[in-house]
Amino acid sequence: MPDEPTYHFVLLRHGQSQWNQENRFTGWTDIALTAQGRQETRQAAQALKAAGISFDYACTSILRRAVESLAILVDEMHLQSLPIERTWRLNERHYGGLQGLNKTETANRLGWALVRYWRRSYAGRPPALEFDDHRHPRFDPLYAAVPRASLPATESLKDTELRVARYWNTTIRPLLQGGLRVLILAHGNSLRALVRYLEQIPPAQAPELDVPTAIPLIYRANADFTRYQRVALDRLGSDPHT
Secondary structure, three states: OOOOOOEEEEEEEOOOEHHHHOOEOOOOOOOOEOHHHHHHHHHHHHHHHHOOOOOOEEEEOOOHHHHHHHHHHHHHOOOOOOOEEEOHHHOOOOOHHHOOOEHHHHHHHHOHHHHHHHHHOOOOOOOOOOOOOOOOHHHOHHHOOOOHHHOOOOOOHHHHHHHHHHHHHHHHHHHHHOOOOEEEEEOHHHHHHHHHHHHOOOHHHHHHOOOOOOOOEEEEEOOOOOOEEEEOHHHOOOOOOO
């Protein structure tokens, strides 16, 4: 995209969480980082800083593992005055009744093909939480201000993409158009959904999409946000426009 103004932004998944380590379905369960996750995030921050990358604004979910990762990054990059917006729309995909279960044990019990369909397909939804299940987000004070009809009991990657894409178009894209350097720090599936949406990857290829913990994904967008290109870490400086 050398002949037109471009915009840069960074996607970053939080560091390893306790339930990542324990191989559990996490979803909207509010789980902390492990020591490894905190170290992964520090290393990501150091790599960004070494590459001359900085930020004017950050967007993250309201889940602890993402909020904690962002706090580590802010400290490591000396960005204490960075404006931060927290939103449930960047939350991890809601895993419904699978939340808290061990992935391997569940696959052995229910079948690997079914569990892979729930985990990796574009449209597959895990079993929904019952309305009175204590794990339902309507019981969590974090979501007291969210309309009850918007709170999921389960989600597919497609469902997750709808809420993430809406937030991209109403909030993140205008920030970029205003010349701000933006960090989006979220989760494996909310970022998978955003990557699929931005790059227009066919749904059939969704199972192959993966976003590892604490590895920065740097993007360049063209002037009208119709094309997106990943950029190597050492090729992007602190200037948001080229």
